[in-house]
Amino acid sequence: MDIEELRLGVYRGFAATGRAPDPADLAKGLRATPEEVARGLRELADRRHVVLDGAGRVVMAHPFSAVPLGFSVMGAATLWWGGCAWDSFALPHLLRGEFDEPEVVVATRCLGCGTAHAWAVGRDAPPPGDQVAHFLVPVAHMWDDVVHTCGNQRIFCGEACVGHWLERTGHERGYVMDLPTLWRFARHWYDGRLDRGYVRREPDAAAGYFREVGLEGSFWGL
Known part of the structure; x- marks a missing residue:
């Protein structure tokens, strides 16, 4: 086989x-x-x-999930579970050719206050919004428990809701980014994954990508 x-x-x-x-x-x-x-x-x-x-x-x-982890992604005729904020924003960039979905609706709920959010996410520009994404698990440990990692890459109303959630759960603060950074991060990460011969990035290439999209610090191994 x-x-x-x-x-x-x-x-x-x-x-x-x-x-x-x-x-x-x-x-x-x-x-x-x-x-x-x-x-x-x-x-x-x-x-x-x-x-x-x-x-x-x-x-x-990745970026597909068979289990709900906080996000739904609706295309023209297909509904996916979004594995996390990162993966949900990546789907319109990955789904091209025979699976073409130039714009999808990404929906979720803020863990801090329960407010529902939805965005039309396309390929040309980030969606508008003052919300932020919080990533809990540093890149060096993301594969220790992948489902836990993805289930804790979520979008919040803002910094205040991130703080409320951290206080309630006892988690330490991870990494917070705005929606434009999340969109840039997701835009090319999965390029080629639906094509024959796809090769995962080596650590040095991944670090270069992180820098290119505006991520920084030890959380990303930089």
């Missing part, structure tokens, strides 16, 4: 339907056995292309 075809099957399935592809469907499409697909998914997880649960099911294939 071609492991790259399996990766593409997972990602393109998410792109087309908003849901993780069923392993049986992947096996049928790849003319593989369920055991081969299960081994392939574990290999993709080891390479950090997908995140699996304890039963071996795909939970995340």
Whole structure:
């Protein structure tokens, strides 16, 4: 079985339907056995292309999520769970060609006060708004527990709501960015992920990207 075809099957399935592809469907499409697909998914997880649960099911294939983590992303005909603020803002940039979604509606709720928020997020410019995104887990530890990390990359009404949430939860402050920075951050991070031959960035390339979009400090390993 071609492991790259399996990766593409997972990602393109998410792109087309908003849901993780069923392993049986992947096996049928790849003319593989369920055991081969299960081994392939574990290999993709080891390479950090997908995140699996304890039963071996795909939970995340960034920027797609099979579980709700605080965001919904609505396209013209498809609804996705947004894995986090970063991933939700990335979807219109990734979804091109046969999956073309030049603008999506990203919806969430502020963890500080419960206020609902929604933005039309497109490719040309950041959406307007004074809200801020708070990332809790530093980049060096984001893969320690990916679901926890993504579930704590959220958007708040502003700094005051971030402070209320931190006080209530006992968490230490992470990294706060405005919506334009979040949009720039998401814009090209996943470039090529729906194409054959995609290669994840090495740490030096990732650090260069972080600097390019305006991130700074030890939180990002800079």
